Amino acid sequence: MKSVPQVADPHAKDIPPLASGEREQIWAAVQEMLTSSSFSSSSQNQSLLRYVVEHSIAGDEAVLRERVIGKEVFHRPADYEPGEDPVVRIRVADLRKRLAIYYQANPSASPRISIPVGGYRAAFEFLAPKEEEAAVGPAAEIVPARQEPQQQVPAPIVHVNQSSPWRNRRVILTLGIVFAVVLALLGIRFYSARPHGAVQQFWSPLLTANSPVLLSVGSNAVYRLSESFSDNYVKEHHLEASGMEFFPTLDPHQTVDSTGLHAAPDSFVALGDVAAVAEITRTLTGLNKQQQIRFSNDISFAEVRSNPTVSIGGFNNQMTREFTKKLRFTLTSRNRIDDHLNPGQSWLLDASNDSHDTEDYALITRLLSGNATGPFLSLAGMGQYGTLAATDFVCDEESIKKLARLAPNWQHQNLQVVLRIKVVDYKAVSTEIVAVHTW
Numbered sequence: 001m002k003s004v005p006q007v008a009d010p011h012a013k014d015i016p017p018l019a020s021g022e023r024e025q026i027w028a029a030v031q032e033m034l035t036s037s038s039f040s041s042s043s044q045n046q047s048l049l050r051y052v053v054e055h056s057i058a059g060d061e062a063v064l065r066e067r068v069i070g071k072e073v074f075h076r077p078a079d080y081e082p083g084e085d086p087v088v089r090i091r092v093a094d095l096r097k098r099l100a101i102y103y104q105a106n107p108s109a110s111p112r113i114s115i116p117v118g119g120y121r122a123a124f125e126f127l128a129p130k131e132e133e134a135a136v137g138p139a140a141e142i143v144p145a146r147q148e149p150q151q152q153v154p155a156p157i158v159h160v161n162q163s164s165p166w167r168n169r170r171v172i173l174t175l176g177i178v179f180a181v182v183l184a185l186l187g188i189r190f191y192s193a194r195p196h197g198a199v200q201q202f203w204s205p206l207l208t209a210n211s212p213v214l215l216s217v218g219s220n221a222v223y224r225l226s227e228s229f230s231d232n233y234v235k236e237h238h239l240e241a242s243g244m245e246f247f248p249t250l251d252p253h254q255t256v257d258s259t260g261l262h263a264a265p266d267s268f269v270a271l272g273d274v275a276a277v278a279e280i281t282r283t284l285t286g287l288n289k290q291q292q293i294r295f296s297n298d299i300s301f302a303e304v305r306s307n308p309t310v311s312i313g314g315f316n317n318q319m320t321r322e323f324t325k326k327l328r329f330t331l332t333s334r335n336r337i338d339d340h341l342n343p344g345q346s347w348l349l350d351a352s353n354d355s356h357d358t359e360d361y362a363l364i365t366r367l368l369s370g371n372a373t374g375p376f377l378s379l380a381g382m383g384q385y386g387t388l389a390a391t392d393f394v395c396d397e398e399s400i401k402k403l404a405r406l407a408p409n410w411q412h413q414n415l416q417v418v419l420r421i422k423v424v425d426y427k428a429v430s431t432e433i434v435a436v437h438t439w
Contacts, residue, residue, distance in 0.1 A: 056122035198400035206308035218313025272384025276391035314380035362386035
């Protein structure tokens with residue numbers, strides 16, 4: 001029998017009861033999720049997900065509260081005050097992002113688990129099973145050329161006049177040509193969807209190890225309003241349905257003291273960095289290489305020494321800053337790339353309010369295995385546009401060919417590349433190589 005919530009949930013009436021067997025499906029989905037790259041690296045997120053799912057299934061609203069979760073999952077003391085320690089909100093925000101990344105990689109996974117903003121109760125969505133492809137018709141599976149093509153679509157019925165052998169041969173010849181063209185187009189599509197040539201050469205140092213590639217994602221420096229400040233504002237302005245997601249209107253000369261703000265580390269990622277992660281994941285999947293997505297603070301230097309690593313982000317990623325600070329090209333100050341071999345040379349991003357809407361710079365660093373790191377790749381924009389443009393550059397065949405013309409024998413060398421990016425309407429529209437160094 002489903003337990004009765006001890007505290008009323010205003011949304012409970014909108015959540016239908018689970019049908020027979022759905023609990024087992026949910027727990028099977030959780031187990032599958034916990035072994036994925038999105039969750040296997042974080043024991044705290046694993047514990048939090050189990051806790052939220054368990055009590056959401058049971059309807060135990062009383063224990064799906066911030067103060068209780070802090071004590072039960074994160075072992076905070078009995079007098080724990082969420083307003084002084086926002087660990088639950090930070091980790092739940094992280095959990096929501098990991099769920100989004102997991103379902104981006106597994107779009108057909110069902111049931112889908114989410115934690116709607118404004119509370120800590122999980123919601124479950126059971127996707128309708130897709131009909132068989134053969135039932136809906138034209139889509140056919142793309143089969144690599146090295147495999148024997150399987151007869152999945154019935155051959156078309158062709159009525160041939162038996163009294164005309166020449167017409168029969170002509171029909172057969174025509175069908176043969178059409179079939180060959182279709183196979184060629186499918187082969188081109190399959191081949192072009194997989195990275196090859198120069199892109200594969202660029203990524204090859206990170207592909208040789210047996211371990212997955214660690215994707216280190218930077219996190220932007222963000223402060224959030226404290227729970228006490230938010231609760232008071234919500235009551236005064238009758239915003240009870242907004243949760244924590246609202247912008248308070250402050251008077252021009254109003255200030256918020258330090259007790260009203262809390263740092264939110266490892267919680268907010270720029271949209272450009274998220275798009276960069278998606279592009280790298282697509283490229284590595286095409287190269288048959290597994291990956292693990294982690295925040296930079298969740299990866300130790302020992303792991304970087306023994307695993308291939310891609311560091312995504314510039315100033316917002318401590319790993320990028322640490323492993324490039326003694327190289328020729330480095331990110332400096334808040335908006336500059338310096339050339340330490342030519343002290344007078346630097347690339348400065350104008351720090352006006354509109355600078356990131358018109359221009360950005362990026363620094364690509366690829367290091368082969370050494371004493372400090374395993375194979376290491378850093379894709380560091382001064383802003384999110386630069387990071388995404390650098391990622392697109394190393395995943396694009398023509399871009400790597402341009403690099404090869406400027407740096408012969410780059411395949412087996414460490415290298416750094418400085419890029420200038422033109423930005424229009426919040427998109428990178430052109431990327432120019434302005435400096436290359438190999439050693």
